Amino acid sequence: MKVSRKAAALRGRTKDPVVTLGNFDGIHLGHQLILKKISERAERLKTASIVYTFEPHPLKVVAPHKSPPLIVDKEDKLSLIEAFGVDFLVLARFTREFASKHPREFAEEVLVKDLGVREVWVGEGFSFGRGRTGTVEYLERLGDEFGFSVCTVAPYKKGGSMVSSSRIRELVSAGEVKLAAALLGRPYSIKGRVVSGKEIGKEMGFPTANLKTTSELVPGDGVYAASATVGEERYKAVVNIGTAPTFGGRKKAIEVHLLDFKDDIYGSKVRVSFLKRLRDEKHFKTREALARQIKKDTERARKLLGENFL
Numbered sequence: 001m002k003v004s005r006k007a008a009a010l011r012g013r014t015k016d017p018v019v020t021l022g023n024f025d026g027i028h029l030g031h032q033l034i035l036k037k038i039s040e041r042a043e044r045l046k047t048a049s050i051v052y053t054f055e056p057h058p059l060k061v062v063a064p065h066k067s068p069p070l071i072v073d074k075e076d077k078l079s080l081i082e083a084f085g086v087d088f089l090v091l092a093r094f095t096r097e098f099a100s101k102h103p104r105e106f107a108e109e110v111l112v113k114d115l116g117v118r119e120v121w122v123g124e125g126f127s128f129g130r131g132r133t134g135t136v137e138y139l140e141r142l143g144d145e146f147g148f149s150v151c152t153v154a155p156y157k158k159g160g161s162m163v164s165s166s167r168i169r170e171l172v173s174a175g176e177v178k179l180a181a182a183l184l185g186r187p188y189s190i191k192g193r194v195v196s197g198k199e200i201g202k203e204m205g206f207p208t209a210n211l212k213t214t215s216e217l218v219p220g221d222g223v224y225a226a227s228a229t230v231g232e233e234r235y236k237a238v239v240n241i242g243t244a245p246t247f248g249g250r251k252k253a254i255e256v257h258l259l260d261f262k263d264d265i266y267g268s269k270v271r272v273s274f275l276k277r278l279r280d281e282k283h284f285k286t287r288e289a290l291a292r293q294i295k296k297d298t299e300r301a302r303k304l305l306g307e308n309f310l
Contacts, residue, residue: 001082003089007052007114010088014048016118017088019111021052021128023165026071027080029185030123030156030163035084037153038121048087050115053077054094062099068169069216071184073191103134107142121151158183175220177274187227187273190215190254194268197255206294208240208255209265211272218254223278225301228256229271235261236305238297239272242281257294259302276304 004010018038024031035051042049055074059067072080074091081089092098106129111117120139128134140150156163163183171180172188181187190213197210209228221242228237236259243252256272258265278297284290 001078001086001089003078003091005091005093007090007092007110010050010090011114011116014050014088015116016045017048017050017115018042018045018119018121019050019052019115019117020121022122022126023057024051024053024077024081025057025068026165026168026184027077028071028156028163028165028168028183029158030153032084032185033156034121034123034153035081035086037151039085041119041121041151042087043085045118047118049085050088050090050117051081051086052090052092052110052115054092056094058094058099061094061096068166071165071168071172071188071217073215100130103129103138104142105129106134107139107146111142111148112146117148119149119151121153124152124154126152169217172217172219175222175224175277177219177224178276181274187275188219189271189273190218191269191271192254194265194270196266197253206257206291206298207262208257209268209270211254211256211270213254219274219277221252221281223281223297225275225278225304226256227273227275227305228258229273230258230265230268235259236302237272238278238294238301239274240281245281245283257298259298259305 018041020034020038022031038049057067057070078089078091111120120143122136122139124136126136128139136150136152143150159182161167168180168183171177171183177188192211192213192215194209195212197208219241224239224241226237226239228235238257238259240255241252256270278300284293
């Protein structure tokens with residue numbers, strides 16, 4: 001997949017491509033359906049498939065106070081899109097000037113002149129341009145004017161509910177990582193680097209890696225069964241997210257205990273993929289009581305991961 005910052009860079013490189021437009025935060029099952037469709041359609045028409053998306057998220061520019069935490073970062077977003085066989089990706093820089101473009105201006109400049117689009121695929125609720133005035137119906141009228149067709153994809157439903165990025169954010173924030181995974185089509189994960197901690201876990205016989213995450217969306221406080229990838233190796237893990245109230249903590253931390261692992265990974269990059277929330281984080285009267293609970297958490301996580309190792 002070839003990535004470009006500007007649609008104009010693709011001018012003349014493709015003929016009658018199949019294009020989809022959107023934020024695609026999370027690359028959830030609904031997004032995946034559209035990506036599959038444009039890849040299959042482009043292959044059938046013997047042309048190229050193009051994803052046109054933005055950076056940063058539009059709300060970070062036009063309404064920062066309403067901007068949601070991203071489900072995936074740019075690196076993961078591009079990697080996930082590429083996995084669907086997309087030929088080109090335009091990662092357009094979203095600015096206030098861009099946000100002020102009239103939908104017709106965007107269609108004429110980007111879709112027609114730059115990309116020479118043949119078909120545009122979008123979700124039924126898609127909107128674009130100044131004030132989000134570019135509805136699907138308006139896009140269809142533009143297609144009639146400029147000579148491209150518009151194909152809409154109905155909302156993807158799972159378990160009777162619509163799959164959406166906002167719903168996934170709600171679930172992750174509430175610690176419902178198992179339900180979030182069902183909508184994503186993969187476990188929810190965060191990334192970060194191991195930094196120094198208080199080493200309380202080590203003193204108790206359960207050494208943990210203190211993760212400083214680069215991910216914007218972190219699961220709610222609690223204890224989780226998870227897997228942790230360090231380099232090329234993947235390990236079973238128990239993760240505590242919270243303030244360690246037993247020790248009077250106030251600052252939220254992400255502590256990762258790798259099962260059957262003793263090496264020093266300080267400074268290493270780690271990806272944590274969450275399987276299931278085991279319990280709330282809570283205060284224990286003694287270290288011994290906490291140690292007994294951690295042992296139970298570890299045994300439960302080992303059993304779960306043995307059956308569903310990520």
